[in-house]
Amino acid sequence: MKGMNRLSLLIFSLLWLAGCADGPMPRLAPHVDLDRYAGRWYVIAEIPYFAERGNVGSYFDVSFRPDGTLTDVYTGYAGTLAGKRTSATMTGYVVPDTGNAKWMERPFWPISLPYLIIYVDPGYRYALVGYPGMKYGWVLARDPMMDDATYRELLGRFAAEGYDTRLFERVAQAAR
Numbered sequence: 001m002k003g004m005n006r007l008s009l010l011i012f013s014l015l016w017l018a019g020c021a022d023g024p025m026p027r028l029a030p031h032v033d034l035d036r037y038a039g040r041w042y043v044i045a046e047i048p049y050f051a052e053r054g055n056v057g058s059y060f061d062v063s064f065r066p067d068g069t070l071t072d073v074y075t076g077y078a079g080t081l082a083g084k085r086t087s088a089t090m091t092g093y094v095v096p097d098t099g100n101a102k103w104m105e106r107p108f109w110p111i112s113l114p115y116l117i118i119y120v121d122p123g124y125r126y127a128l129v130g131y132p133g134m135k136y137g138w139v140l141a142r143d144p145m146m147d148d149a150t151y152r153e154l155l156g157r158f159a160a161e162g163y164d165t166r167l168f169e170r171v172a173q174a175a176r
Contacts, residue, residue: 026130026161028101029117034064034094036124037117041140043076044151047167049136051088056172057081060140069093072105072115081174119157126154134163144173 043058052058055076063071072090077083092105092112103115118137119128127140139146139154155165 024134024162025132026116026118026134026163028098029120030099030101032100032117032120033124034100037100037120037127038062038064039142041127041142042144042173043138043171044141044146044173045139045155045168045170047135047137047163048169052076054079055086056083057144057174058171059144064094070103070105072103081172118161119154126150128154128157130158130161130163134161137163137168139168 039062041060041062043052043060046052048054052074055078058074058076061071061073061075065071070092072092073087074090075085075087077085088107090105090107090113092103092115094100095102095104101117103117104112105115106112114132116130116132117127118130120126125142126146129138129140131137137158139151139158151170155168158168159165
């Protein structure tokens, strides 16, 4: 019964998150080179939601298959870097005619969630990922540490899209 309650809660939570996909859409990056985007992205800051709240040392590993599908594996540690490691795998696809900046990711059928790439710097060192309604957002980087000036500049890009940047929380990372 306990496992069933957890499954029910997870399903309810994901349905709720999918329902948050209403509202204004941030502008997408004009073009994303998928080969350059693939790889590990550390979560520098986020507007947290239930599945990531309280996690530290978190990152995403993104890969693309020749058939056009993608895999996005999230990993984080509960509370501290020595905490319990959690991970979640989503599969999906790049939405055609979006410059590769909009993806649909599926944690499990029938739920699909949008992944909106708002910005990628020319060197593919930093990325901003958003969500419809601007209720969630992620500041990502190839390195686990980011200086304050770069962080403020990236938050400024979120603000220009209409995000309330006061909602972003830095995610503790360890130097790797």
